[in-house]
Amino acid sequence: xxxxxxxxxxxxxxxxxxxxxxxxxxxxxxxxxxxxxxxxxxxxxxxxxxxxxxxxxxxxxxxxxxxxxxxxxxxxxxxxxxxxxxxxxxxxxxxxxxxxxxxxxxxxxxxxxxxxxxxxxxxxxxxxxxxxxxxxxxxxxxxxxxxxxxxxxxxxxxxxxxxxxxxxxxxxxxxxxx
Numbered sequence: 001x002x003x004x005x006x007x008x009x010x011x012x013x014x015x016x017x018x019x020x021x022x023x024x025x026x027x028x029x030x031x032x033x034x035x036x037x038x039x040x041x042x043x044x045x046x047x048x049x050x051x052x053x054x055x056x057x058x059x060x061x062x063x064x065x066x067x068x069x070x071x072x073x074x075x076x077x078x079x080x081x082x083x084x085x086x087x088x089x090x091x092x093x094x095x096x097x098x099x100x101x102x103x104x105x106x107x108x109x110x111x112x113x114x115x116x117x118x119x120x121x122x123x124x125x126x127x128x129x130x131x132x133x134x135x136x137x138x139x140x141x142x143x144x145x146x147x148x149x150x151x152x153x154x155x156x157x158x159x160x161x162x163x164x165x166x167x168x169x170x171x172x173x174x175x176x177x178x
Contacts (some may be wrong), residue, residue: 013071020064022064026140031056052132070148071168154166
């Protein structure tokens with residue numbers, strides 16, 4: 001049982017890191033698209049659909065980065081109230097916050113999946129010059145949302161059993177001696 005949990009923990013950590021890498025790749029794709037569009041303008045050529053592809057890549061980068069950013073403490077958390085509470089109150093408030101966030105994330109996954117299904121079913125295409133089937137770029141939203149919902153669920157379960165979430169602090173510890 002314990003080895004199965006370690007395998008699951010290892011898989012989830014690799015999944016979150018892998019999504020962060022995919023998000024970084026999409027950011028590089030945005031850079032390449034911008035450079036190619038600049039080169040096309042300088043040479044008098046036209047690169048149809050470049051702004052559309054860049055926006056699809058930005059959406060993909062954002063959604064794939066959600067789970068990785070959550071684990072690294074890069075999401076904004078208002079801890080003013082949490083710091084005023086004792087350990088028991090802080091744990092209860094964290095469970096409440098993670099439960100709400102987890103529920104909302106799975107709710108979003110459900111409706112994002114429905115949107116992709118209907119885009120595919122109706123053969124909906126973008127209005128730009130590229131006429132891309134919209135379900136293709138929308139899939140990054142669904143996949144990223146699923147991984148984010150899994151990450152929130154993972155933190156909620158960990159909070160229930162250990163009393164603390166697994167989010168790394170994204171703050172620099174200040175040294176009073178300096």
